[in-house]
Amino acid sequence: MFQSFDDATSPDQGPPRLAALREELAREGYDGFLIPRADAHQGEYVAPCDDRLAWLTGFTGSAGFCAALRDQAGVFIDGRYRVQVKDQVALDHFTPVHWPETQAGPWLKDALPEPHNMAYDPWLHTQAEVEKIRDAGVTLVETDNLVDRIWEDRPAPPQGRAEAQPLELSGKSSGDKRKEIAAILKDAGHDAAVLTLPDSISWLLNIRGSDIPRNPVVQCFAILHADARVDLFIDPEKVAHLGPDPAIDQHPPDAFADALAALTGTIRVDRGSAPAAVSQLIEAEIAYAQDPCVLPKAIKNPTEIEGTRTAHIRDAHAMVEFLAWLDKQGPGLTEIDVVTALEGFRSKTNALRDISFDTIAGAGPHGAVVHYRCTTSTNRAVKAGELLLVDSGGQYVDGTTDITRTTVIGRPSREQQECYxxxxxxxxxxxxxxxxxxxxxxxxxxxxxxxxxxxGLDYDHGTGHGVGVYLCVHEGPQRLSRISEVPLEPGMILSNEPGYYREGAFGIRIENLIVVQEAPELGDRRDQLSFETLTWVPFERRLILRDMLAPHEIEWINGYHAEIWEKLELSGAARDWLDAACAPL
Incomplete structure (x- = not known):
């Protein structure tokens, strides 16, 4: 079982830890300290040893930060976590702050005395973040990590072994990728690029790892030179078994700082993902530009897309088996029962390497917690007439899946059907x-x-995120979001997951993965793009109101269900369930 149901944090742990941090602030003469969710690699998910935000505050969301001052502590959370945070932090010590509506700089400027000195760890904040806060008139000072000083039982750093991602799955050799990215550097007049994102380095070198739960990446740093050579800063035990590569020079992680200081020429640094410490250590000329691996990684090659299609068919079989099982259950089934059963069906494929994130199984009001994680203390049974939101995915060597289906136990209400x-x-x-x-x-x-x-309804999260191929389930730079300015290009994989959430009552989300493709020619043959659907699992018929749908919507649903019926080879009870689920509306 990949997923556990332990309570990772408790609200009562936060106040004494905050008090200990404030003692450090007083000892150093600082007015506050910033605690981000991020680690030095700026990934969305972090290893247990880097989960400082959760350790200090109790908040376990995948985005956010805390500004711990001497007299108050703001926990900045976006729309996905505004219900969750209230259950996880001690509200008499930590104040939830709606972010990004409220930015750190203006909030700190109002909250701090004058003069002030706000401390931060330059390895845990990007150059862009630091500049934005300073532009608001906040005085920031670098320090070592004050949370690490008081975290006595801090876990050890991850030491997962790297695995080679073979050419038949990657579709392009590491050597070819390095030459491609090196050409980008040459064209831009850059002599080298500093790479700090583990998924960028893992993609570039065609390696996968287990350093971060649910994300098969290898934690390391790298410097890619314009002649396609790579300096890789990694624990040698992680890669010793892979054999040498004459174009890759391996160094211990603690050599990274000195290597940055020794660089010459024009060095490319991503101010949006590289730690601020990187810019502080480089003495050469810095050219701020996007990590050169990010966009090529997002545009999947034909081999990666075909592998992802295969992974989704495999995952759909597991999902249909699960939904057929679920349909036989009645009231009393618990959220943990649901998560355990679904992981079991995926494991039966004999291809599951990991789940792609902790499965969200939110019954009734828990469905309104966008990134809910059930634990032994929050586990509840699904009652008759309640909605059950299940958001899950699998990591397979040929692809990463992410699917949400909302179902109902018993008979739904008209309101539930309308919202669905x-x-x-x-x-x-x-x-x-x-x-x-x-x-x-x-x-x-x-x-x-x-x-x-x-x-008059809406939802407080983006409509879709990018997805990797046996990499991170959340991947940039592409998104379906009001704030995304990245043009969509063929080969980009995204989620398509609108939702609706009513706090204290229910949550609804429906999610498929899609890939951008060249659109068939129509009309005056303008150059257009469209989406190919990758996910093949039926919707919940009991929640669909046919009289609300337009004819083209009914046609699309019926066509989608017909394709599912053709693509999936099932037998027995699962096939019987699928026959009924895919019947025309």
Whole structure:
């Protein structure tokens, strides 16, 4: 079992830890200290030894930060976590702050005395973050990590062994990738690029690892030179078994700082992902630009797309087996029962390497907690007439999956059906979208929201995120979001997951993965793009109101279900369930 149900944190742990941190602030003469979710690699998910935000505050979300001052402590959280944070932190000591509506700089400027000195660890904040806070008039000073000083039982750093991702799965050799990225550097006049994102380095070198739960990446740093040579800063035990590569020079991690200081020429640094310490250590000329691996990694090659299709068919078999099992259950089934059963069906494929994130199984009001994680203390049974939101995915060597289905135990209410149908209409709108080349996620995000908007409803998260191939389930730079300006390009994989959440009552989310493709020619043959659906699992018929759907929406659903019936080879009870689930509306 990959997933556990232990309570990772408790609200009562936060106050004494905050008090100990404030003692350090007083000892050093600082007015506050910033505690981000991020580690030195700036990944979304962190190893236990780097989960400082959760350790200090109790908040376990995948994004956010804490500004711990001498007299108050703000926990900055986005729309996904505004319900969750209230259950996880001691609200008499930590104050939730709506972010990004409220930015750190202005909040600190108002909260800090004058003069002030706000401390931060330069290895845990990007150059962009630091500049933005300073631009608001906040005085920031570098220090070692004050949380690490008081964290007495801090776990050891991860030491997972790297594995080679073979050419038949990667579709392109590491040597070819290095030459491709080196050419980008040469064209830009850059002599080297500093790489700090583990998924960028893992993609570039065609390696996978186990340093971060649910994300098969290898934690390390690298410097890619314009002649395609790589300096790799990694624990040698992680890669010793892979054999030498004459174009890759291996160094211990503690040699990274000196190597940065020794660089000459023009050095490319991503101010949005590299730690601020990187810029402080480099004495050569710095050219701030995006990590050169990010966009090529996001545009999947044909081998990666075909592998992802295969992974999704495999995952769909497991999901249908699960849904057929679930349909036989009645009230009393618990959230932990659901998570355990679903992981069991995926494991039976004999191909599951890990789950791609902790499965979200939110019954009734828990479904309104966007990134809910059930534990032994929060576990609840699904009651008759309640919605059950299940968001899950698998890591397979040929692809990463992410799917959400919302179902109902017993008979749904009309209101539940109406809300579900509105969400489904938004998902269909994205699935059917055609758009000119050059369009970004922000340009089509509203398609998913329009049905909800017409009824005065909305959701507080993006419509979709990028997805890797046996890498991180959340990947940039592409997104379906109001703030995404990255043009969509063929080969980019995204999620399509509108939702609706009513705090204290229920949550609805429906999610498929899609890949950008060249659109078939129509009309005056303008150059357009569209989406290919990758996920093949039926929707919940009991929650669909046919009379709310337009004819083209009914046609799309029926066509989608017909393809599922053709693609999936099942037998017995699962086939019987699938026959009924895929029957025309």
């Amino acid at each position: 149908t509105l969400v489904l209409q938004g998902m269909i709108a994205i699935s059917q979208a055609r758009f000119p080349r050059g369009v970004a996620g922000r340009d089509i995000d509203a398609l998913a929201r329009a049905p909800l908007w017409r009824h």
